[in-house]
Amino acid sequence: MTTTSLRVEGTKLELLPARTEKQESPDWVRISMASALALRYRSGRFTRDFDFGGINLLLNYSSGCRSDCSYCGLARTRPGMYEDKSFIRVEWPLVELNDLINRMAEHHGTLTRLCISMVTHGRAYADTAEIIRRIRTKVDAPLSILVAPPTLSRERLTTFKDFGADMIGIGLDAVTEDLFRRHRSNVPSGGGLSWDQYWEIVAIAREIYGPWKVNCHTLVGLGETDKEAIGMFIRLCDQEIYPYLFCFNPEEDSRMGEQPKSPIRRWRRIQLAKHLVEFNSYRWDKFTFDDQGALTGIVEPSNADQVVAAAVASGTPFETDGCPSDDGGPGCTRPYGSYGPAESFRDFPFAPTSGDLATITQEMALDEILTNR
Amino acid sequence: MATQNIDGFEIRTDLVYDVGAHLWMNVTQDGIISVGVDPLGIETFGTLAQIALEAPPINLERGMHFGSMEAEKFVGTLVSPIAGLLTERNEVVMADPGIVERDPYGDGWLIKIKMSTDPTTLPYLTSGADAVIEAFEKRVAAYRLEGVLAE
Numbered sequence: 001m002t003t004t005s006l007r008v009e010g011t012k013l014e015l016l017p018a019r020t021e022k023q024e025s026p027d028w029v030r031i032s033m034a035s036a037l038a039l040r041y042r043s044g045r046f047t048r049d050f051d052f053g054g055i056n057l058l059l060n061y062s063s064g065c066r067s068d069c070s071y072c073g074l075a076r077t078r079p080g081m082y083e084d085k086s087f088i089r090v091e092w093p094l095v096e097l098n099d100l101i102n103r104m105a106e107h108h109g110t111l112t113r114l115c116i117s118m119v120t121h122g123r124a125y126a127d128t129a130e131i132i133r134r135i136r137t138k139v140d141a142p143l144s145i146l147v148a149p150p151t152l153s154r155e156r157l158t159t160f161k162d163f164g165a166d167m168i169g170i171g172l173d174a175v176t177e178d179l180f181r182r183h184r185s186n187v188p189s190g191g192g193l194s195w196d197q198y199w200e201i202v203a204i205a206r207e208i209y210g211p212w213k214v215n216c217h218t219l220v221g222l223g224e225t226d227k228e229a230i231g232m233f234i235r236l237c238d239q240e241i242y243p244y245l246f247c248f249n250p251e252e253d254s255r256m257g258e259q260p261k262s263p264i265r266r267w268r269r270i271q272l273a274k275h276l277v278e279f280n281s282y283r284w285d286k287f288t289f290d291d292q293g294a295l296t297g298i299v300e301p302s303n304a305d306q307v308v309a310a311a312v313a314s315g316t317p318f319e320t321d322g323c324p325s326d327d328g329g330p331g332c333t334r335p336y337g338s339y340g341p342a343e344s345f346r347d348f349p350f351a352p353t354s355g356d357l358a359t360i361t362q363e364m365a366l367d368e369i370l371t372n373r
Numbered sequence: 374m375a376t377q378n379i380d381g382f383e384i385r386t387d388l389v390y391d392v393g394a395h396l397w398m399n400v401t402q403d404g405i406i407s408v409g410v411d412p413l414g415i416e417t418f419g420t421l422a423q424i425a426l427e428a429p430p431i432n433l434e435r436g437m438h439f440g441s442m443e444a445e446k447f448v449g450t451l452v453s454p455i456a457g458l459l460t461e462r463n464e465v466v467m468a469d470p471g472i473v474e475r476d477p478y479g480d481g482w483l484i485k486i487k488m489s490t491d492p493t494t495l496p497y498l499t500s501g502a503d504a505v506i507e508a509f510e511k512r513v514a515a516y517r518l519e520g521v522l523a524e
Contacts, residue, residue: 340422
């Protein structure tokens, strides 16, 4: 620790140590633990061995995120200091941006996708733009921004693109307006988020970035029905917007901390349904639901190839949804993002093996809902 | 207590090791053997979140599961390096896995096994200062190459 001193009328006065500069964005960012392992900031490994190159950055402010979402580790009213809060249940190491950029350049050959996650904060736009600019001086891996809609406008989204972002993610999370209001608008801290504003940014981003260059995060486990979730997948795919699927995983001490995650059977079926909507043009006529909106049937066309069976066999429906790498392969795979290493993979950061598929098939109990028509 | 710094890891050279499983063994008294995780193993797991250990008494065979260690992105099965009777488990580390990181050779021990054979005579285990140092040097080099250790 350094101190400075002043001489006043011959007396040497010791001053208090200079205030430590805040370790905030844009000069400092948090990175996911998986990114920290990949870039050798931390020692450690994954339970199963696979290539990993999706680097996730998160803006950092000592005053924290201004949002207060019920399920989020960074929520304003979640107990604890912001610096100590976990995000997706694990620590996100704080690193100096220039050092991070140097490390990314050093590991360039292994990088598949970069993603900057904004938080709702007054400086978030300017700092994100600055971070993109600095990254682009040394690293040309494809770059996504997971945006904070309250901080954005048409002009600002255009600037991100001009600076080098090729995909935009919007963390819608709740699949209905009612759920959005319950979990994100009507919040204890007041001043919650607006469903309409989120959709306004979705529409502008879609216009600026083009088809299949925008994605909306959808979180399964906030109280939605299967029908509501599938309705959102259809709504987004009809606009050529990717629905990215996330499994709610309770964050300790958050308002949703005591809520269980979706049963694995439901989760697997929703993964499959989303895949069929996105890749096989399945729409309402291919699904049936009970009065409570639970999925009761998926149609396997009898006069065509086995569409559903082929989808399951490919393993793709069960892989992590994320922005692609340059070659179109998986780019952002977020290993252990919505499950612990001791649990079964809710989404696979690699192609599931035949053994994994056997487990998935058992978990899904597809026979119960598959119907020929 | 003899230790050697091997590329930043303080390794006790007077113990018996199952180097591949990162377990050390220390014959304490009356044929009771303490078993714990070595510092290199702890480093490669990542920050420990949870330790589960089987409750005694259990007759362990070599290769039998006796617990698991979970870190942020990794879960590893703990497999017994020797056959014997599991007589005790360390309840304290189950409540606070950080102890294993802070004091791997001391309070961070995991289980105690009663065994009639001297582990230093078992050919699949590593003992003797020179052999221990050589084995750990090779292991650290392999991990660096693999990218498991921070730089």
